[in-house]
Amino acid sequence: MKFEYQISDQVTLDWVIRNMRQYLFPDLSKKKSRMHKNMIGVVATHEKKPVGLLLCTDDNTGENYRIHSFMTHPQYRKMGIGHSMIKEIEAYVKKRGGRKIDLYYRAHWPSRYFLEKILTSQDWSEPKEDLIIVKGKASNVNKLFMHTGLELPEEYEFGAFREIDEEDRKYILKRKKEENWYLDYLDPFVQESSMCDAASLVLRKEGMIVGWVISHLIAPDLNEFTALFIDPVHRPYKMAHLLMREAITRQQQAGISNFLITSKVDNYVMSRFLLRHAKETGVFLTRSQYSAKQL
Numbered sequence: 332m333k334f335e336y337q338i339s340d341q342v343t344l345d346w347v348i349r350n351m352r353q354y355l356f357p358d359l360s361k362k363k364s365r366m367h368k369n370m371i372g373v374v375a376t377h378e379k380k381p382v383g384l385l386l387c388t389d390d391n392t393g394e395n396y397r398i399h400s401f402m403t404h405p406q407y408r409k410m411g412i413g414h415s416m417i418k419e420i421e422a423y424v425k426k427r428g429g430r431k432i433d434l435y436y437r438a439h440w441p442s443r444y445f446l447e448k449i450l451t452s453q454d455w456s457e458p459k460e461d462l463i464i465v466k467g468k469a470s471n472v473n474k475l476f477m478h479t480g481l482e483l484p485e486e487y488e489f490g491a492f493r494e495i496d497e498e499d500r501k502y503i504l505k506r507k508k509e510e511n512w513y514l515d516y517l518d519p520f521v522q523e524s525s526m527c528d529a530a531s532l533v534l535r536k537e538g539m540i541v542g543w544v545i546s547h548l549i550a551p552d553l554n555e556f557t558a559l560f561i562d563p564v565h566r567p568y569k570m571a572h573l574l575m576r577e578a579i580t581r582q583q584q585a586g587i588s589n590f591l592i593t594s595k596v597d598n599y600v601m602s603r604f605l606l607r608h609a610k611e612t613g614v615f616l617t618r619s620q621y622s623a624k625q626l
């Protein structure tokens with residue numbers, strides 16, 4: 332069978348949603364409100380009909396490119412189209428002066444091994460685990476939390492992150508600056524405007540902030556926990572567990588049924604407890620994988 336490949340750097344997500352929606356994988360249509368810039372699209376065709384699509388963007392420096400969607404029509408798989416679309420995009424990006432191309436994918440995707448075959452044979456880096464992703468229902472998890480009987484020690488208290496004052500803010504930033512208090516990706520101030528107020532909390536001891544948990548509403552019924560930090564001095568008291576319990580309880584009270592926890596593979600304190608009890612809580616676990624190629 333003969334296939335042809337066309338590339339354009341003027342593809343918009345809107346256009347793809349209107350004309351080739353079934354060729355989006357993963358389903359980027361959920362990101363419609365956040366993805367406005369033009370993308371580079373590789374369309375594979377057979378007798379002028381589309382049989383595959385790959386979408387990629389650059390990071391504005393012109394050096395780094397990322398594949399966001401990659402899919403061959405199920406009836407045309409295993410015929411080399413996947414290999415060819417990756418070759419096409421690499422050559423195109425290189426010609427534009429790109430130095431690196433990369434992609435993220437999920438460990439549970441059924442085509443993961445076919446994708447990895449393509450990447451390995453085309454000299455992409457050995458895939459690395461990047462994030463641990465846990466998804467579940469607030470009500471199930473709260474049932475489990477209630478059994479543990481743990482109580483917050485008297486001198487500690489929870490508060491809404493939204494209600495911290497200027498002094499608190501300065502205190503957090505000062506400790507970050509002076510002693511690199513927390514890892515960059517645990518920064519509580521990232522995308523503050525979209526924070527889920529009900530389930531973003533600070534933990535205080537005698538008034539001073541000693542930790543926080545931050546979450547963002549990513550769909551009306553899905554809250555994503557993005558950062559959990561406890562000052563090392565206060566960790567032995569199972570504070571992380573208590574803080575997560577409080578946040579998930581408050582989320583449920585606010586009427587938000589589902590949660591998602593994404594954490595770096597090397598810092599998954601948020602998920603560890605849930606994973607240990609995955610059976611009772613019915614949580615779904617996956618990992619995101621990362622691979623790249625220098626061009």
Ligand SMILES: CC(C)(COP(=O)(O)OP(=O)(O)OC[C@H]1O[C@@H](n2cnc3c(N)ncnc32)[C@H](O)[C@@H]1OP(=O)(O)O)[C@@H](O)C(=O)NCCC(=O)NCCS
Binds near residue numbers: 404408412440446448
């Ligand atoms: C991943 C995907 C794009 C690959 O497309 P494709 O056109 O089938 O790719 P190729 O024909 O080049 O096949 C790649 C390799 O996987 C093998 N393969 C593909 N489908 C297979 C199947 N169903 N059974 C066994 N082997 C299969 C091919 O034989 C080939 O192996 P090789 O490198 O040893 O020759 C396609 O499986 C797909 O669309 N999956 C769903 C979406 C997805 O997961 N995308 C990844 C997003 S990052």
